[in-house]
Amino acid sequence: MRVFTGIQPSGDLHIGNYFGSIKQMVDAQKDSETFAFIANYHAQTSVNDGKRLAELTMQCATDFLALGIDPNKSTFWVQSDVKEVLELYWVLSSFTPMGLLERAHSYKDKTARGQATNHSLFSYPVLMAADILLFSSDVVPVGKDQIQHVEIARDIATKFNNQYGDILVMPEFRVQEDVQTVPGIDGQKMSKSYGNIVNIFGEEKAQMKTIKKIVTENVAMEEPKEFENCNVYNMAKLFLEGDNLIALQNRYKNGGEGHGHFKIYLGEVMWEYFREYREKRAYYEKNQDEVREILNMGAVKAREVSMPMIEKIRSATGIKY
Numbered sequence: 592m593r594v595f596t597g598i599q600p601s602g603d604l605h606i607g608n609y610f611g612s613i614k615q616m617v618d619a620q621k622d623s624e625t626f627a628f629i630a631n632y633h634a635q636t637s638v639n640d641g642k643r644l645a646e647l648t649m650q651c652a653t654d655f656l657a658l659g660i661d662p663n664k665s666t667f668w669v670q671s672d673v674k675e676v677l678e679l680y681w682v683l684s685s686f687t688p689m690g691l692l693e694r695a696h697s698y699k700d701k702t703a704r705g706q707a708t709n710h711s712l713f714s715y716p717v718l719m720a721a722d723i724l725l726f727s728s729d730v731v732p733v734g735k736d737q738i739q740h741v742e743i744a745r746d747i748a749t750k751f752n753n754q755y756g757d758i759l760v761m762p763e764f765r766v767q768e769d770v771q772t773v774p775g776i777d778g779q780k781m782s783k784s785y786g787n788i789v790n791i792f793g794e795e796k797a798q799m800k801t802i803k804k805i806v807t808e809n810v811a812m813e814e815p816k817e818f819e820n821c822n823v824y825n826m827a828k829l830f831l832e833g834d835n836l837i838a839l840q841n842r843y844k845n846g847g848e849g850h851g852h853f854k855i856y857l858g859e860v861m862w863e864y865f866r867e868y869r870e871k872r873a874y875y876e877k878n879q880d881e882v883r884e885i886l887n888m889g890a891v892k893a894r895e896v897s898m899p900m901i902e903k904i905r906s907a908t909g910i911k912y
């Protein structure tokens with residue numbers, strides 16, 4: 592089974608990215624064939640400072656490696672190093688009804704928030720379909736916000752296969768039930784574009800400062816508090832299990848502590864959780880040449896899979912004449 596996912600290098604990686612997709616990918620390395628890439632073409636829909644995009648691409652690769660993507664187990668590369676994906680994107684565009692893209696939540700959401708629309712934002716799901724289908728992916732681990740994009744890839748693949756035969760593999764999305772959507776500090780979905788993220792590799796003090804801004808209910812210190820709908824609890828539960836989680840629930844139920852205490856606890860737990868990854872990150876940060884080497888190797892491995900597929904598609908569609 593081939594497990595496949597991508598991340599945009601459009602800002603600091605946050606805990607929504609980690610629990611929504613990165614962790615699932617790292618876990619999948621144990622028993623599946625895993626493909627992970629940095630979606631730098633996709634990031635061009637929101638980053639239009641070239642120097643910044645180049646830096647963010649290396650930063651994202653460094654973070655991903657630090658968080659456990661193992662280049663000996665996974666194929667790990669930068670999207671733009673396998674340019675055939677753009678060719679497939681064009682081919683698939685002719686199998687993409689306008690209505691399918693007009694219904695995309697992510698596009699509708701961005702336009703509703705006043706982000707200037709352009710064609711790349713609109714056709715974003717077609718490029719994502721090309722990513723997934725070029726590599727014959729079986730399973731795509733994502734957060735809830737990306738489910739519809741995987742469904743769009745399936746629709747496009749079905750239309751293509753109806754015309755040209757069973758060439759494209761039908762992908763399935765995989766979301767982790769309990770972390771479909773990680774909340775941000777304002778309680779909305781955590782998202783780089785909403786400015787409500789808790790990043791993974793921030794400075795300790797800055798991170799605690801961000802956590803202290805998490806929006807909570809106004810309840811007197813001595814009163815018991817509800818944990819189910821508390822943003823602090825809902826973040827903390829990602830890092831805790833078993834007795835530790837029950838103990839935190841009891842602190843909420845018992846009263847006598849304010850949300851400020853729970854925030855400090857969350858900050859500490861999170862800092863501890865990522866300790867080992869921070870150390871690994873410091874290593875890769877110092878050894879950027881090694882990161883580049885890993886990405887180059889990954890692109891070679893990725894092409895071994897993508898080239899036969901693009902050849903098949905060129906033949907079927909008559910581009911090869």
Ligand code: TYM
Binds near residue numbers: 598633718
């Ligand atoms: P991106 O870079 O926005 O996010 C990367 C992954 O993180 C997940 N995620 C979340 N999960 C839970 N809670 C949240 N608050 C949260 N925020 C983000 C996203 O669902 C995603 O899985 N379009 C993709 C990148 C991409 C891709 C692909 C993914 C391009 N091509 C092909 C899979 C397959 C994106 O914008 O991810």
